[in-house]
Amino acid sequence: MNDQAYVRFHNIVKKFGTVVANDSIDLDVQRGEILAILGENGSGKSTLMNMLSGIYMPDSGSITIDGKPAVIRSPKDSIKLGIGMIHQHFKLIDRFTGYQNIMTGITSNTLGYKKSVKKITELMDKYELHIDLDKYVYDMSVGEKQTLEIIKVMFRGAEVLILDEPTAVLTPEEITKLFVILRNMRKAGHAIIIITHKLNEVMEISDRVTVLRKGKNVGTLNTNQTNILELTELMVGRPMEPIIRRVECEPGDVYLSVEDVTAYNHEGIKVLDNISFELSSHEIVGVAGVAGSGQRELCEVIAGLYPVKKGSVSCMNQEIVGKTPGEIIKMGVSMSFIPEDRLGMGLVSSMDITDNMLLKTYRDGKGLFINRNPAREMARNIVKKMDIVTPGISTPVSKLSGGNIQKVLLGREIESNPKVLVTAYAVRGLDIGASYTIYDMLNKQKEKGVAVLYIGEDLDTLIQLCDRIIVMFSGKIAGIVDARNATKEQLGLMMTGKVMMYV
Ligand SMILES: Nc1ncnc2c1ncn2[C@@H]1O[C@H](COP(=O)(O)OP(=O)(O)OP(=O)(O)O)[C@@H](O)[C@H]1O
Ligand SMILES: [Mg+2]
Numbered sequence: 001m002n003d004q005a006y007v008r009f010h011n012i013v014k015k016f017g018t019v020v021a022n023d024s025i026d027l028d029v030q031r032g033e034i035l036a037i038l039g040e041n042g043s044g045k046s047t048l049m050n051m052l053s054g055i056y057m058p059d060s061g062s063i064t065i066d067g068k069p070a071v072i073r074s075p076k077d078s079i080k081l082g083i084g085m086i087h088q089h090f091k092l093i094d095r096f097t098g099y100q101n102i103m104t105g106i107t108s109n110t111l112g113y114k115k116s117v118k119k120i121t122e123l124m125d126k127y128e129l130h131i132d133l134d135k136y137v138y139d140m141s142v143g144e145k146q147t148l149e150i151i152k153v154m155f156r157g158a159e160v161l162i163l164d165e166p167t168a169v170l171t172p173e174e175i176t177k178l179f180v181i182l183r184n185m186r187k188a189g190h191a192i193i194i195i196t197h198k199l200n201e202v203m204e205i206s207d208r209v210t211v212l213r214k215g216k217n218v219g220t221l222n223t224n225q226t227n228i229l230e231l232t233e234l235m236v237g238r239p240m241e242p243i244i245r246r247v248e249c250e251p252g253d254v255y256l257s258v259e260d261v262t263a264y265n266h267e268g269i270k271v272l273d274n275i276s277f278e279l280s281s282h283e284i285v286g287v288a289g290v291a292g293s294g295q296r297e298l299c300e301v302i303a304g305l306y307p308v309k310k311g312s313v314s315c316m317n318q319e320i321v322g323k324t325p326g327e328i329i330k331m332g333v334s335m336s337f338i339p340e341d342r343l344g345m346g347l348v349s350s351m352d353i354t355d356n357m358l359l360k361t362y363r364d365g366k367g368l369f370i371n372r373n374p375a376r377e378m379a380r381n382i383v384k385k386m387d388i389v390t391p392g393i394s395t396p397v398s399k400l401s402g403g404n405i406q407k408v409l410l411g412r413e414i415e416s417n418p419k420v421l422v423t424a425y426a427v428r429g430l431d432i433g434a435s436y437t438i439y440d441m442l443n444k445q446k447e448k449g450v451a452v453l454y455i456g457e458d459l460d461t462l463i464q465l466c467d468r469i470i471v472m473f474s475g476k477i478a479g480i481v482d483a484r485n486a487t488k489e490q491l492g493l494m495m496t497g498k499v500m501m502y503v
Pocket of ligand 2: 164
């Protein structure tokens, strides 16, 4: 127990049906500290924080703020108590400007436009939060949207800031900026809680770390007195060596061939510039690059969702360019793209797991009057194989934890037995155990003869998992290297366009 606690959870229990999301949790955070919360997907991190932000109420237990009992029945109550939460999925209005988003929901603002802008600017200066207040949200990068969310809660007087996986979708530079902001806020005496799956971030930014496992608090440690191995063990409940296995296979026939592909976006800017590579059966080829180097467009070209100006893409010697997405799926190309907003693409969040399996069947063109049994079977299979924590296959996907949503998405693609499997950001937001499950699944696909294109962010993973790595820079291929001899430094130089290299 910590006597200086600003926020204290006491014996909190929260159940959803038979799932005990939070099981008698005690936890505290003080002013001027950054507390990290670590735990596998579905271990109850978001649920616990959502009780502070007024989205859920505990079944039992209590919360105190500054020593006083706090009853938080709604987000409004929470804001009044000085709590600000940045959610896993942003809650901004796209067709509003930054300023309009900050003011949304404030009914009692008597300051007027000029004074409000002045107050916001002061806030931005104090914490090094920088965005253009007149920019529309649809024009903002993910980093800008997040900064806007932070300004929004700070403007409402947040003393406690909760960030739910804020770095899952940020570039390394944006993460550095966010950490500067958080340190400034710590210095100013705010209490900060950050949820992240990235252990190196826990080590870098937090003062203390609380680990949840299956809804229970299994330990709170001082960050400078622990290490990544100890935290991993505490989190998964058994010792785990963080080494990714590369399966050695003889590459087979070329399954995907991309030749001289050039594409332009709707503003006429070249986004893919003469891209050529081949992907063979029994091979995992990685794609590295800083965000926005053309990875998304490349995926969309392969899926038939992006216009190609010049060049050709073929799967098993059949041309893809000009085909519809449905025809391309029939040719054996499967795509799982984990977008920045995981609910935004590929799954319908209000539908249950079975119906989301059926979506894929619809895409295969089998029509509306279909037998639900195979999809149910498939849903059951995926839940079992991927260890998805859910009360059942008829639970709406929106009720699953972030990481579990993702397992459904990739599981569905793999179950369709593709020849070419394109996965982008497959482990975004996944805990260590789940990430390793995904790597194993991809290795199994490789052993089976599937040609896998793995678009990733983490260079260590790319080097350990893949056979070859394509490095993209500004819509071009900066080089294709043998992963067995690649180093992070070399990849980093290529990603920033300083070195071009082919093997
Ligand atoms: N509204 C809900 N209805 C039913 N079950 C829910 C609901 N919200 C959460 N759950 C369940 O409670 C458990 C904890 O979920 P929670 O979202 O808190 O996990 P998490 O630790 O944040 O995971 P992740 O790292 O994947 O985001 C999960 O089993 C989840 O399926
Ligand atoms: Mg969560």
